[in-house]
Amino acid sequence: MLLMTSFRPSFARRGLVLMATLMAVYVVSVVFRPTPARPENGSRIQPVVQSIADDTVDVGTEFAQMEKEQRLQINKLKSICSTNVLQNASYNLTGDYTFYRSRAYNIGYCKVPKCGCSFWTRTLIVLDNGITAANKILKKSRQFLHSQSHSFESSLLSVLESKSPTILSARNPYSRLYSAYIDKFYLFLMWKLILDIPKIDITNKTDMICPQAVSFEDFLQWILRDASQGKTLNRHWAPILSLCKPCDVVPISIVHQETFAKDLKFTLQQMKVNNDKYEFIMSSLQGNRVETELPGVIETVYSKVKKLVKNNCLNWTDLARRTWSAFQIQGFITNEVNFPSERFKNLTDPYFVVKVSEIILSEIHKHPMSKEDTHNQRNMALQAAYSDVSEETVVGIQQLYKEDFLLFGYSFVPPNKEGYFSQ
Structure with missing residues (x-):
């Protein structure tokens, strides 16, 4: 009895201690339980990239580092989406939402012109249709690529309803606008739109009206004027906000044009793309892109502009000269090599694409450029372009593309100001 009497109080005390401990653990688990992510201010965005992207975790692998960077970018986008800044957007017209959705990987992609959309279209062909199908159109022109219907074409509504994690494309508005100008106006690919800029009085509509040379400043002021008049901007230079609804989709990654290769690599790894497709896509980006894509670009220029040549608005040598200059601006041909006018002197219609491609490729091979050379030459061209743009126009661009x-x-610092290239 003495043993039993002395044992019970001790057992009771231990039981109370145990119960108190369990209760404390329960309370702590309830109080500090992570709150499930919820939409903020109507936004349906949810960060998909998680786990080792936490700041407190040691980032020891390349993938982990990329994942960490993507998590920070997506969370920053989410933070902006949760504010009222988008409600007061300077340009809030409904855009032309063009989405792809890979059925094989259930991944969405918002198509943004001047942000590598031709490459992404080929990538979706690889993902859903295989390498053989992609090889067949590798050297086709951009015009052919974007004019064809594809099995992965989708819609914003479909991507939202399927809750497909979505790849978002981004590019600094300054460089995106300059790229659109060089591609569509300097090379006359959208020459009919150029007629709207000088407000030419067309008295006889049966006559061919030749487009005038338009400066970059003219191009930017025309965009600002159309936006201020409530006109829908062409998707090649419309704000990305109006094309993708980035606050409504669920982003798996944000692929910046400035870090395209690294962001693409992370995205494919995050999707768990099989090795064969992964290697094909990465090699097509890092391999001989000039040889595979440049003839297609020249073919697009030829098909879009040949009417101007036939109507004596341009001659073939003029067109070759502009094409040469555009490739220098884009960093394919070194600025140290002048346009070889003698080699283009006898250029004629049937041989334009083949001859121009042949000459330009031979010059590229004779004067190879490093990645650093290419990068620096592009930056110099961008800086020079904005040096000729008025401060008033730059302020207008900053306001129109503020949300992007x-x-x-991206920093609001323009390319011709100190600090742009360090952002």
């Missing part, structure tokens, strides 16, 4: 600057983490 904020959502995708």
Whole structure:
């Protein structure tokens, strides 16, 4: 009895201690339980990239580092989406939403012109149709690529309803606008739109009206004027906010044009793309892109502009000269090599694509450029372009594309000011 009497109080005390401990653990688990992510201010965005992207975790692998960077970018976008900044957007017209959705990987992609959309179209062909199908159109022109219907074509509504994690594309508005100008106006690919800029009085509509040379400043002021008049901007230069609804989709990654290769690599790894497709896609980006894509670009220029040549608005040598200059601006041909006018002197219609491609490729091979050379030459061209743009026009661009600057983490500093190339 003495043993039993002395044992019970001790057992009771231990039981109370145990119960108190369990209760404490329960309370702590309830109080500090992570709150499930919820839409903020109507936004349906949810960060998909998680786990080792946490700041407190040691980032020891390349993939982990990329994952960490993507998590920060997506969370920053989410933070902007949760504010009222988008409600006061300077340009809030409904855009032309063009989405792809890979059925094989259930991944969405918002197609943004001047952000590598031709490459992404080929990538979706690889993902859903295989390498053989992609090889067949590798050297086709951009015009052919974008004019064809594809099995992965989708819609914003379909991507939202299927809750497909979505790849978002981004590019600094300054460089995106300059790229659109060089591609569509300097090379006359959208020459009919150029007729709207000088407000030419067309008295006889049966006559061919030749487009005038338009400066970059003219191009930017025309965009600002159309936007201020409530006109829908062409998707090649419309704000990305109006094309993708980035606050409504669920982003798996944000692929910046400035870090395209690294962001593409992370995206494919995050999707768990099989080795054969992964190697094909990465090699097509890092391999001989000039040889595979340049003839297609020249073919697009030829098909779009040949009417101007036939109507004596341009001659073939003029067109070759502009094409040469555009490739220098884009960093394919070194500025140290002047346009070889003698080699283009006898250029004629049937041989334009083949001859121009042949000459330009031979010059590229004779004067190879490093990645650093290419990067520096592009930056110099961009800086020079904005040096000729008025401060008033730059301020207008900053206001019109304010949300793109904020959502995708770009500085408002223009290319001709100190600090742009260090952002």
